[in-house]
Amino acid sequence: MTQLSKPEYSRNMRLIGHSHQGGRPDGVQVMVHRGFAYIGHMVSQGFSVVDVRDPRQPKTVNYVAAPPGTWSVHLQAHDDLLLVINARDLFADVRFADEKVYYTQSVGNTTADIQEKSWQSGLRIFDISSPEQPQEIAFLHIDGIGIHRIWYVGGRWAYVSALIDGFSDYILLTIDLANPRQPQVVGRWWLPGMHTAGGEKTDWEQNKRYALHHAIISGYTAYGCWRDGGLTLLDVTDRAAPQLISHRNWSPPFGGGTHTALPLPTRDLLVVLDEAVLDEQQDGEKLIWLFDIREPANPISIATFPQPNELDYVAKGAHFGPHNLHENRPGSFISDTLIFATYQNAGVRAYDISNPFQPKEAGALVPAAPARMMDKRPDRPQVIQSCDVFVDAQGIIYSTDYNGGLSIIEYLG
Template sequence: MSEKFYAKSPGNEGYIKNMEVVAYHDADNHYLFQSQLYKTADGKYYLYGGCFYGYGVEIIDVTDPANPRHVQYMPVMDPEVYPYMSTPKVQIADDLMIVSNGNCLEFLHGPAPEKYTPAPGGVHIFSLKEDPEHPKKLSFWSTGDEGNPGAGVHRFTYNGGKYLHLSATAVGFKDFIYRIVDISDPTNPHEVGRWWNPGQFYGNQTKKTREKEWNGWQGYNTYPGFVHFPYVDGDTTYLSCAGGGFKILDVSNPEWPQVIGEAKMTPPFATKFGGALCHTFMPIHGTKYAIGMQEGERQWTYNKNDFDKFGVQAMCGIEMFDISDPEDPVLISVLPYPEVPEDFPYKNFNDLGYGYPTSFGPHNLHEPMTGKPWLEDRSDRAYDCYFHAGLRVYDISDPYVPKEIAYFIPPNPEKLCFDVKMPNKPLGTAEDLVVDDRGYIYMNAMHDGVYILKCLV
C-alpha cells in the first residue's frame, strides 16, 4: 500500500506518524459526526454514522476494513419538511440503535433557511436484530418542547439495559439538562429522572436573571454550565457540565440522581469561547483513573470579532484523574500539546495564519463501554480527535506521565458539506472516532468521509 494512499491531490497529503491508512470511504458525501459499531452474531461489522448536518444515518459494512461497503443512507425524518435538522449522535447496544434528533447550530453550520420548520427534539429507536442493513423503527421519544426544540438531544449514553442517559433540552430549562429515559419497552420509552446544574431551571430565576443571556454557547460568566455528556458505567454517571466542571453521580435510583463528587475545571481551563467546555469525563476500566477533556473549536468559529470581544482563550486539554475516592476526583496530569509536524504550514495549532490565536483544543475521545464487547477497551491507551491537529493516540499506561505515540492529520477537504464561511482555506479536521476489537480505528473527518486506520505502535 502506497504511503500516499490518503492524498487528496498533489500537495494535499495530510500528515501521519506511526499509523497507516487502511482505507477511505466518502460516506456517500454526508458529513458524519459520531459513529458507532455493531457486530452481528455471525461476525459481521457495521459502522453507523450520525450526521451533524443531515436527516439520517450512514450505514457502511466494515467487515473487511480494507474494503468498506456503502449499504445505505437511512433517513429518520423527511428533509423536505425539516431542512435544517441534525442527527448528530448514535448509540448501539443490546441490538438497539438510538439516534439523537434536533436542529443545526447557526454558528457552526451557517444560517438557517429564512422560513423553516424546526425538527422535533428527541431520539429515534431502531432494532438491528432482524436486519442490520435495514434497521426497524420502533419508536420516537420527544423532549417535549416542540415549540422551541433547539438542538433537542445531543450527546448521550446507551450501554444496554433499561435506560438511556441523555443530554437534552426540556421545557422550563435553559440549554441541555440530564434526562434518564426508560426503554425497557423500546416501543414505549418514558422519562423516569432528571438532573440539572444550578441556574438552568427558569423557575428559580428572576425576570432580570432570565433576560441575561450568555456570551458564547458554553455559558461564559453567567451560570455554571449545561449538561453536555453523561457517560454511564453501572450505577455511576460521569457528567461533563461545560463551564460547571466534571461531576460523579450515583444513579442507582434513576428517579433521584445524587452528586457524589466533582472537579472544577473552568477556570483555569477553557474560560472564554470554545465548544462544550467540559466535554467528556469517563473512567478507565480496570483502574482507579479517569480521563476528561475540554472542547476547543473549529477554525472558522473564532473570528476576529470574537477575538476582539474575548481575547486569548485559555487552554483546552485532556487530563488524567485519580478517582479512587469518587467524592474527591483529583487531577494528576495533563496530556501533551499535540506534536506539530515539521512541514505543517503554521507554527502551532492555535496560530492558523489569522494574526490572532484561535480557540483550539480536543474534541471526541474513543468511548469504550462495558455493554459493547466489539469495541476496543484498553487501560493503557487513549484516542482523541483533536480537530485540526487530527487523530491523536496516547500511551496512558503511566497516568502520571501520558505520552503521545501516533497521529494522523487528514488531507484538507476539497468540498464543503454545508454553507460556512472560512477565513482561510479549509483545514483537515478530525471530528470523532471509534475503535473496534480488532484495533481498526474509524475516524470521521469534517466534510470529508471516513478514514480507517491502524496504529503501528
C-alpha cells in the first residue's frame, strides 16, 4: 500500500487512498463509474482512467490523449457512454498567462485575433462498456473555442456550455443523443448582449465575465451559472428553444464567479456556489448560498454556508474559497441534507443543511501540498487547490487537484 501524505487538517474525514494518475497528477473533473475514475487533465490535456474498485489501492489503467492544443478538462459518464469536452487549451495560451485575463475578460474578445486554428473544438463520445478501455464512437464538431462543461445523466439529452463563433463567451447548447454515434446540436440560449455577431451590445462592467460555466438539469428546469452574470432558471421542456423563468445576479455588490447550482427538488432548495478565481481573495469573499425555489420565478437566498476558519487561508496563498459541489448524480451518493464542496486551498468540506437557515460544517480534509507543480503558468504557489469532488454511492469521496493528484477520502460523520 502506498504511503499516504499526512493531510494538513482533517475533521470527521480521513484520507484512505491517493493516486498520481500515472504521472499526470493534474486533475479537473472526476467521474467515478462502475468502479473506475475518469479524470480530465488541465495540463496533460487528455484524460486518465483509474481503477478505484479498491479505493485504498487505486491503479491507473489508461490515459487517452487529447488532440494537439486541446483541453479535456471536463467529462461525464453514464451507462456505457463517456462524454469528453474538446476546447482550446487556454492556460497554455500566452494570452492567459495572467489568470486575471481568463477570469475577468470575455474569452471571445481575448482570442478574437487568432488567425489559425490549432485545436479541436467539440464533444468526443466514447463507449465505456469495457470501463478501462474507452473506445471513441463519435465526435461532434462545433465552430469556435469549444466546449467547457457538460451535464449528462443518461437518456437522449446532453447540455453543454460552449464558446461558438459569433458569441462573446460560453452559452448553453442542447445536444440530441438519440443516436450517440450522430450527436446533433438542437438548441441554444444566452444572456442578452452575448451574441456579438447578431449586433448585441454588452451592458455589464468591463471587468466582468458573463459566461455559462454549466447548467444542472432537474426535471424540465436547467439551473445555469453564468460566472459574473449570476444565476438563471430555464424551462427546457422544448430543448430546441429554452425559455427564461428567472434571472438573479448579486455581482455587484458580491464578487461574481457563480459556478454551480445544485437543485434539491425534494426540498425546493438550490445550493449555489460562487467560485474563488484569484489569489488571496483579490476577487473578494466568495460564498456558497442556499436559495428557496418554491417559486421558480422568484428564487430567494435564505442562508450562506460557513467558511473554513481554523487558520488564515487567505494568507496561505493561491485561491481560497469554493470551487465545486458534488452534484448528486444518479448512481452516486445522493442527499438533500449533506452537501460536499471543494474549497481550493482549504480542501474538501461537508455541510449539514438539515436546518436550511443554519448550514453547519460537518467535516473537512485539507490534503498535503503537491509534491511538484504541473501548472506551468508563472508564479503559481505550491499550495493545494482542491478542484472537483465526487462522492460514490458508498459515501467515498474523490477529489482532484491541479497538481496534487487524486485524494480518496472517507467521511466519518
